[in-house]
Amino acid sequence: MPNSKYNALIMHLNDNVATAVDDLAAGADAKVKIENKNQTIELINDIRFGHKFALSDINKGEEIKKYGESIGVAITDIKQGEHVHVHNIDSIRGKGAVTKNEF
Amino acid sequence: MNFRGFLRNDNRAGIRNHLLIFPTCMSASSTAKLIAGQLPGAVSFDNQVENQLSKEDVEQVERTLLGFATHPNVGAIVMVGFGKETISADSLAEQVRMSGKPVASLNMMECGGIKSVVAKGVQIGKQFEEELSLIQRVDIHVNELAIGIECGGSDTTSGLAANPAAGFASDLLIEDGGTTFLSETPELIGAEHVLANNAVNEEIGRQIIATVNKYEENLKKSGMDFRGAQPSPGNIQGGLSTIEEKSLGAIYKSGTAPIKGVLQYGERFKVKGHYLMNSPGYDIESITGMIAGGAQIIIFTTGRGTPVGSPIAPVVKVCGNPKMADIMKDNIDINAGKIITGEKSIEGVGRELYDYILKVASGEKTKAEIFGFQEFAINRVIS
Amino acid sequence: MALKGYIRENGQVGIRNKLLILPSVLCSSSTSAQIADALPNVVSIANQAGCAQVGDDLTQTERTLMGFGLNPNVGGVLIVGLGCEGVNPLGLANKVAESKKLVDYLVIQQVGGTTNTIEKGIEEANKMVNAIDEPKRNVDLSDICLGIVIDNSIEESKLIVLSKVIEVLSDSIGVVIIPKRHQSYFSDAKELVYGKTVTEKGIYYTASELGNVALMTGMVASGAQTIIHFTEDGDPAGSSISPVIKCSVNEDIFEIFWEHIDLDISAPLAQNNESLISSQLLSVVTNTINGIDTKSEMLELNDFAIHRILPTF
Known part of the structure; x- marks a missing residue:
């Protein structure tokens, strides 16, 4: 989508992450759309289509908000523009012992 | 607003008019597959449910199988049973009959072997296919x-x-x-x-x-x-x-x-x-x-x-x-x-x-x- | 009588030389079947699991699928995955490839849809079928792993004779796997985790209280090249990669189901004639090893079910 005015979406005004709708490169500016406003965030990592990045600095232990709701908790400090995924956030729900694969 | 569907005898609306070859358990699954293989218009499924079921499990399995058997998208059924399973072909067929659908129940132990069940199933299936071809779609809300x-x-x-x-x-x-x-x-x-x-x-x-x-x-x-x-x-x-x-x-x-x-x-x-x-x-x-x-x-x-x-x-x-x-x-x-x-x-x-x-x-x-x-x-x- | 089989790179002996189209998940099972149906001597399995599983239940499913790929009757394996499932098709391929047999994989979401996958799958399978073609060589009964399935309904008096028959078979056959329920008849039987590959000769028992197909599936995954099913009820269950020898212990059932039962031992069983039964069975096993189809192979009765230990989530 080279001609789009935006390349990332926010689902709710309270969210602290946005979702990339194109493959975005580290160092580039993400153009984030929410309702009729656009915001620009400089990316720290490559963000692939469908993946999330932080809209502001998030402290370890802070909740990650998407759709205006909690989707988990930060397990490290996360910088604005940083990739937000399984390496730095964790579920609050559905936890027990970790399932290990046979291979 | 309406669509064009099949109105069944129990007043339920179907959107397909399938002949379903229905294995009641694992031991009848391969045989049902052989029957369906000879009836290009028929559908079937791989039933991996063992013949004998635990008390906790049987209720959910039976509810699911019965839901398929009485489903309005199904016009007719050839039920294939083994003969020793917890949920028998005859008991399922009886409940299908109450829904007003044409149904035949074949029990492998009674029919005497796979080849005779397949032959009977194919023969009945062909009759059912003819009957089904006469049912027309009608306007349904x-x-x-x-x-x-x-x-x-x-x-x-x-x-x-x-x-x-x-x-x-x-x-x-x-x-x-x-x-x-x-x-x-x-x-x-x-x-x-x-x-x-x-x-x-x-x-x-x-x-x-x-x-x-x-x-x-x-x-x-x-x-x-x-x-x-x-x-x-x-x-x-x-x-x-x-x-x-x-x-x-x-x-x-x-x-x-x-x-x-x-x-x-x-x-x-x-x-x-x-x-x-x-x-x-x-x-x-x-x-x-x-x-x-x-x-x-x-x-x-x-x-x-x-x-x-x-x-x-x-x-x-x-x-x-x-x-x-x-x-x-x-x-x-x-x-x-x-x-x-x-x-x-x-x-x-x-x-x-x-x-x-x-x-x-x-x-x-x-x-x-x-x-x-x-x-x-x-x-x-x-x- | 001389026995002929396929000697694999890792030394294992196959009695059939199948190309297995192995679906890592239910979502790719129909696609796998359509590829297998297009070519002779290519088989598939109806995997109904492979995703939304946890813990030991997931590892047991993975172990079983891997075991099917590793079974010595399989000369080559084409794994077909969807691309988002819990059982990783690439991991499965790498594990099976450790046996040095021919392995490849296709992932529907990467290849791009059904038509492309089936087209590519048939093309690939065709090449693989030719590549795994090899002559049979001399093999020995000690190279054979035999699975024994016994209907739950068989009465105690018959079981006592059958256990003696199994003892005799185990004298010449390398590995014999019996259902756990009957372990008490065999003092030297060792426990075998469901679907785990057997590496040393001997008698093993594996999880029972299951349906016959789940038991057979576990034995084939453990490496059984053939199965003897002692049947009271005449359950027609068969396997796509290991010939199942159906052996009736009930004359009435044999009369009904002779089309899919290879042998009726009800008469010698009633006379406690275990040596006659053993020699009859060894002769059927020998013929089966040498390539004569069992009745369930002729009828193409291919069943598959993994023993599940936790519900799907």
């Missing part, structure tokens, strides 16, 4: 439609595009007086409070929360972690990080209509409206449960694309990821990726989907039907 809504092979676009479009279509059918099922209890974990707020009353809201809590408790009892299973490796690759994120995206397929009640796995609804069915996140098991519960058609939202179908109900694939909608175009009926690219609105795709569903209800074949995909799996109670 859309409020007789029941849609099961499933999501699978999800990525982040599922919550952004495909699920909201499915929710929009669900709302349209509810406005027209029909029935829709939300499903997949584990994919409500972390979003149940949002859904409960959308229940028709506080009691149903409490039931929704209790159903999700019980599922989570069962998981904890198994001592195991959801991570690894939910979100699945494919979900994670697609950008979904946690079960909560997956769930919050998943409930968009519920639309805005209030939830009228919680149905058990495979349980038939009695009053038209919008329901939650307590089913697993495993697509085929969940779809099988909703069809048993009376869904004549399935909306299957996806991000990564999947080929699966069902033996007796059309499965409509709605893909939210524009790239995968193109790569998997063989298997995708509706491209909801246009919402992501900004070419279409959620409402636009939702209406396109609803129009397509009415066409499929009147006989248009989905991609999974054209490929002949007939996946089947029952959610088992294992303790």
Whole structure:
């Protein structure tokens, strides 16, 4: 989508992450759309289509908000523009012992 | 508004007129397959249920099998039993007869071997096919439609595009007086409070929360972690990080209509409206449960694309990821990726989907039907 | 009588030389079947699991699928995955490839839809069928792993004779796997985890209280090249990669189901004639090893079910 005015979406005004709708490169500016406003965030990592990045600095232990709701908790400090995924956030729900694969 | 369907003797509306070769247990499955193989127009399924069942399991298995056997998309049935199974062909056939459908019950022990059962099954099947060919489609009001809504092979676009479009279509059918099922209890974990707020009353809201809590408790009892299973490796690759994120995206397929009640796995609804069915996140098991519960058609939202179908109900694939909608175009009926690219609105795709569903209800074949995909799996109670 | 089989790179002995189209998940099972149906001597399995599983239940499914790929009757394996399932098709391929047999994989979401996958799958399978073609060589009964399935309904007096028969068979056959329910008859039987590959000769018992097909599936995954099913009820269950020898212990059932039962031992069983039964069975096993189809192979009775230990989530 080279001609789009935006390349990332926010689902709710309270969210602290946005979702990339194109493959975005580290160092580039993400153009984030929410309702009729656009915001620009400089990316720290490559963000692939469908993946999330932080809209502001998030402290370890802070909740990650998407759709205006909690989707988990930060397990490290996360910088604005940083990739937000399984390496730095964790579920609050559905936890027990970790399932290990046979291979 | 009407669609063109098959009105059955028990007044239920079918959108297909299948001859179903129905194995009652594992020991009859291969034989049923041999019969179906000689009847190109017939459908069948692989029944991997053992002959003998535990007390906890038998109820759910029987409910599911019976839901298939009496389903309005099925015009006639050749029931194939082994002869020593817990749920016998004769008992199932008896209940099918009460629904007014032509049904034959073949028991391998009584018929004397595979070849004679196959010969008899093929002979009866051909007669049934002739009878079925005489039944015409008639005008039926859309409020007789029941849609099961499933999501699978999800990525982040599922919550952004495909699920909201499915929710929009669900709302349209509810406005027209029909029935829709939300499903997949584990994919409500972390979003149940949002859904409960959308229940028709506080009691149903409490039931929704209790159903999700019980599922989570069962998981904890198994001592195991959801991570690894939910979100699945494919979900994670697609950008979904946690079960909560997956769930919050998943409930968009519920639309805005209030939830009228919680149905058990495979349980038939009695009053038209919008329901939650307590089913697993495993697509085929969940779809099988909703069809048993009376869904004549399935909306299957996806991000990564999947080929699966069902033996007796059309499965409509709605893909939210524009790239995968193109790569998997063989298997995708509706491209909801246009919402992501900004070419279409959620409402636009939702209406396109609803129009397509009415066409499929009147006989248009989905991609999974054209490929002949007939996946089947029952959610088992294992303790 | 000389025995002929296929000696694999890792020294294992196959009595059939099948190309297995192995679906990692239910979602790719129909696609796998359509590829297998297009070519002779290519088989598939109806995997109804492979996703939304946790813990030991997931590892048991993975172990079973891997075991099917590793079974010595399989000369080559084409794994077909969807691309988002819990059982990783690439991981499965790598594990099976450790046996040095011919392995490849296709992932529907990467190849791009059904038509492309089936087209590519048939093309690939065709090449692989030719590549695994090899002559049979001399092998020995000690190279054989035999699975024994026994209907739950068989009465105690018959079981006592059958256990003596199994003892005799185990004198010449390398590995014998029996259902756990009957372990008390065999003092030297060792426990075998469901679907785990057997590496040392001897008698093993594996999880029972299951349906016959789940039991057979576990034994084939453990490496059984053939199965003897002692049947009271006449259950027709068969396997796509290991010939099942149906052996009736009930004359009435044999009369009904002679089309799919290879042998009726009800008369010698009533006379407690275990040596006659053993020699009859060894002769059927020998013929089966040497390539004569069992009745369930002729009828193409291919059943598959993994023993599940937790529900799907």
